[in-house]
Amino acid sequence: MIGKILIANRGEVALRVVRACRELGIEPVAVHSTADAEAMHVRLADASVCIGPPPAADSYLNKLAIMAAAEISGADAIHPGYGFLSENADFAQMVIEHGYAFIGPKPEHIRLMGDKIAAKEAMRSLGVPVVPGTDGPLLHEVMAREAAERIGYPVLIKAVAGGGGRGMTIARNETELIDGMTLARREAKAGFGDDRVYLEKYLERPRHIEVQILADEHGNCIHLGERDCTVQRRHQKLIEEAPSPVLDQEQRAAIGKRCADAIRRLGYRGVGTVEMLYEDGAFYFIEMNTRLQVEHPVTEAVTGIDLVKEQISVADGQRLAIRQGDVRFSGHAIECRVNAEDPKSLLPTPGTVQTYHPPGGPGVRVDSALYAGAVVPPFYDSLIAKLVVHDHSREACLARARRALAEYVIAGLSTNLPLLQAVLEQKAFATGAYHTGWLAGFLAEWQARD
Amino acid sequence: MAKLNVDTSLIETLAELLQRTGLTEIEISEGDARIRVAREQHVLQAPQASRPAAAPAATAAPDTAAREAVESHPGAVRAPMVGTVYLTPEPGAAPFVSLGDELREGQTLLIIEAMKVMNPIRAPRSGRLVQLLVNSGDPVEYGELLMIIE
Numbered sequence: 001m002i003g004k005i006l007i008a009n010r011g012e013v014a015l016r017v018v019r020a021c022r023e024l025g026i027e028p029v030a031v032h033s034t035a036d037a038e039a040m041h042v043r044l045a046d047a048s049v050c051i052g053p054p055p056a057a058d059s060y061l062n063k064l065a066i067m068a069a070a071e072i073s074g075a076d077a078i079h080p081g082y083g084f085l086s087e088n089a090d091f092a093q094m095v096i097e098h099g100y101a102f103i104g105p106k107p108e109h110i111r112l113m114g115d116k117i118a119a120k121e122a123m124r125s126l127g128v129p130v131v132p133g134t135d136g137p138l139l140h141e142v143m144a145r146e147a148a149e150r151i152g153y154p155v156l157i158k159a160v161a162g163g164g165g166r167g168m169t170i171a172r173n174e175t176e177l178i179d180g181m182t183l184a185r186r187e188a189k190a191g192f193g194d195d196r197v198y199l200e201k202y203l204e205r206p207r208h209i210e211v212q213i214l215a216d217e218h219g220n221c222i223h224l225g226e227r228d229c230t231v232q233r234r235h236q237k238l239i240e241e242a243p244s245p246v247l248d249q250e251q252r253a254a255i256g257k258r259c260a261d262a263i264r265r266l267g268y269r270g271v272g273t274v275e276m277l278y279e280d281g282a283f284y285f286i287e288m289n290t291r292l293q294v295e296h297p298v299t300e301a302v303t304g305i306d307l308v309k310e311q312i313s314v315a316d317g318q319r320l321a322i323r324q325g326d327v328r329f330s331g332h333a334i335e336c337r338v339n340a341e342d343p344k345s346l347l348p349t350p351g352t353v354q355t356y357h358p359p360g361g362p363g364v365r366v367d368s369a370l371y372a373g374a375v376v377p378p379f380y381d382s383l384i385a386k387l388v389v390h391d392h393s394r395e396a397c398l399a400r401a402r403r404a405l406a407e408y409v410i411a412g413l414s415t416n417l418p419l420l421q422a423v424l425e426q427k428a429f430a431t432g433a434y435h436t437g438w439l440a441g442f443l444a445e446w447q448a449r450d
Numbered sequence: 451m452a453k454l455n456v457d458t459s460l461i462e463t464l465a466e467l468l469q470r471t472g473l474t475e476i477e478i479s480e481g482d483a484r485i486r487v488a489r490e491q492h493v494l495q496a497p498q499a500s501r502p503a504a505a506p507a508a509t510a511a512p513d514t515a516a517r518e519a520v521e522s523h524p525g526a527v528r529a530p531m532v533g534t535v536y537l538t539p540e541p542g543a544a545p546f547v548s549l550g551d552e553l554r555e556g557q558t559l560l561i562i563e564a565m566k567v568m569n570p571i572r573a574p575r576s577g578r579l580v581q582l583l584v585n586s587g588d589p590v591e592y593g594e595l596l597m598i599i600e
Contacts, residue, residue: 034593047480050591051532065592068532068564072589073480098565 002026002077002101002316006070007041009081010060012367012386013292014041017079020308029073031066033059035377040369047073054379060084063091070100077101077315083381086291087114103315105270105290112266113288123285126262128274131284133200141178144199148177151201157181159188160196170202203284205435206277208232209244211259212299213272214307214322216314221264222324223256224299224307231423233346233439238416239423240295241334242302245394245432246278252329255283260324271296271311277436294337294383297367301333301390331390332397336405336420338368338385340376343418344447350378354412359404363390363397376413384415398430422446461487467587476585525577525599529590533564537586545586551579553599560597562590575599 004027007017014030018041021028030045035054042048049069052059059065061084070078078095080086086104089111095102104110113119120130132151137160138144148155148171157169157180169184171177181197189195207230215221228244229237243252259274273289296307305322314320340349353374358366368385370376376384389404391397405421426442428434464476464487477486520526529535537545537560546558553559558570581598584590 049532049589050593052592059592064565065532069591071565072532072534 002312004029004073004075005077005079005103005312006031006066006073006075006100007045007079007081008060008066009079009084009086010036010039010041010380011369011383013081013083013294015044015369016308016367017081018044020306020312023306024309024312026312029069029075031060031069033379035375035379038375040371040374049073054377056084056379060380063088063094066091067094067098070095070098075100077103077312079103079312080291082291082294087289089114101315103270103312105268105272109266109268110290113272113290116287119288120285122266123262123274123288126265128258128262128276128285129283131200131203131277131286134198137196137198138181141181144177144181145174147199148174151199154202154204156200156202157184157197158200159184159192159194160198161192161194162188201284203277203279205437206279206284207244207246207434208237208275208436209247209255209278209283210273210275210293211256212293212296212307213260213263213268213274214305214310214314214320215263215268215270215272216320217269217317218319219264220320220323221260221268222320222322222327223260224303224305224327225252225256225329227293227295227298229295230434230436231429231439232436233443237295237337238439239334239336239420239429240298241332241394241397242298243329243332244278251281269314271307294386295335297365297386297388298333298335301365301388302329302331303327304330331392332394333388333390334397334401336387336401336424337383337416338387338408338410338420339382339416340384340413341382341416342414343416346416346443348378348382349414350376350382351413352376353410355409356411357407357409358385359387359407361404361407363400364404365389370410384410394432398424419443419446461485464587476587478588520581520583520595520598523598525575525580527559527571527574527596527599529562529592529594529596530571531562531564531569532592533562533569533590535584535586535588535590535596536561536563536568537582537584547579547582547597549579549582553577553579560584571596573599 005021006029007014008031018028028045030042030048031051032039032042033052033054051065051069052062078100085091087110089107092102092104092107092110112122124130134147154170154172169180171180184197185195188197209226209228211226212224226244227240227242229240231239271292273293275286276283277286300307342349353370353372356370356372365388366385370384387404389397389400391400402424408417423429546560553573555573555576557573559573560571561568562571577599580600583595583597
């Protein structure tokens with residue numbers, strides 16, 4: 001039985017785990033860098049260990065320091081939160097080898113999903129559709145032409161060695177394909193020292209829809225529906241909601257079952273998220289996150305299931321008490337990510353919080369480690385709070401989200417609250433007719449105002 | 451904040467450790483909970499209250515001035531890593547250094563064990579050891595005060 005959990009993280013997620021521990025009667029142990037000595041997750045834990053100087057590489061990413069902290073604090077399990085070491089297979093392995101429970105999946109599954117190409121292969125073989133493309137690099141023009149015909153235009157020419165959006169060219173017809181290939185090759189050679197390119201179907205206006213998975217090590221694996229995280233910019237999500245405004249009950253059950261079946265066959269344990277693009281009624285797997293997701297409270301709101309408690313329980317070897325048939329979806333939930341950043345330039349704005357007043361009232365949940373006097377250090381992620389609202393319908397939920405955002409006071413540093421408010425006023429958001437490129441477009445227009 | 455569960459087996463272990471190492475006292479803390487096992491009242495220069503507590507707000511006011519003086523001392527030697535302190539090369543052996551010793555820069559002061567690896571901590575400067583703020587077996591955090599060399 002897990003009795004004491006060392007939380008290898010900071011900020012709101014560390015606090016989230018402290019809360020789950022408290023309710024389960026488990027002792028939480030916090031770790032912190034010198035920059036976080038006064039942080040809320042440190043104050044609310046039973047014990048705390050300073051593990052290093054401010055840079056994350058020397059503290060929250062320092063595996064040895066975290067293991068030593070677990071040793072001196074007498075913890076029997078380690079919760080990695082999200083980010084930092086949460087998807088580091090070597091760390092998970094190290095934790096297990098030293099006799100601690102790792103509150104996450106088995107290292108082999110973290111490793112598999114960490115390799116984006118192997119992950120796609122695995123999911124395809126398990127029956128989850130992936131974005132159609134060529135299996136290997138394009139050797140010559142004839143091969144490219146044939147592949148593009150098979151996949152269907154428009155196609156995306158991508159560098160094998162590329163990543164993060166670099167080394168990609170869109171081709172809408174054969175001429176663009178041939179020209180684009182030459183260009184993409186040259187860019188790839190210059191950028192990555194490797195001129196190999198491959199083709200993938202280009203989705204014009206996709207949505208980002210992800211399925212929440214929960215599995216124990218006894219072969220039970222269920223899905224908790226989807227989250228729509230389409231409002232994002234440069235792969236950074238801003239607003240998430242459940243259920244997705246574009247899926248009906250039948251589609252939800254079908255994609256949920258398909259993902260749960262695949263993950264069950266993988267022998268996965270823990271919480272996990274299957275991230276997909278969605279366009280014209282079809283889903284395409286992009287990646288799986290083998291950890292607790294930032295936006296998990298949205299799912300908690302509509303299902304009433306505490307994902308962190310479940311995660312701890314299955315990591316402890318317990319059987320899932322919930323069956324698929326027990327999962328009920330109720331109402332609608334929206335999460336707004338509050339970041340310490342300038343609402344227009346989106347540059348980080350670390351500093352000290354002078355006044356803090358979180359919103360309240362019916363259907364409002366705020367996950368945040370902020371308080372008046374709290375310091376937001378410049379060393380870490382700019383996410384400072386998650387505002388999650390729940391109501392019986394999407395329309396009511398939206399009204400509640402607007403109301404709650406208007407109540408939120410964070411003085412002393414600049415936040416993106418004005419941007420969140422502006423987004424929720426947009427017609428496209430109200431109708432749900434948006435795609436992954438929508439926020440970038442809106443931002444450009446919004447930034448130009450005044 | 452920690453509740454004080456009196457762990458008698460822990461106290462026994464500490465008492466045995468005290469005998470074996472020849473130390474006069476051992477104190478461990480977790481949050482606000484502290485266990486201190488002492489053999490005799492001994493003249494130890496370092497007031498234990500001067501140790502930086504894990505919970506900064508928990509220290510009593512009268513100690514603040516003394517603590518600050520120690521904290522800001524230019525000869526302070528701090529833990530460069532998390533781990534467990536050992537003042538002797540092995541159980542029962544003589545300690546690496548003792549109060550009042552004249553130390554050379556680079557000399558081993560103590561060991562911090564982290565993940566079964568013994569990391570020797572060396573003197574950052576030459577001088578006299580005027581305060582020893584940790585005991586063998588103490589868990590230390592990153593940046594915790596270990597000793598003061600003048």
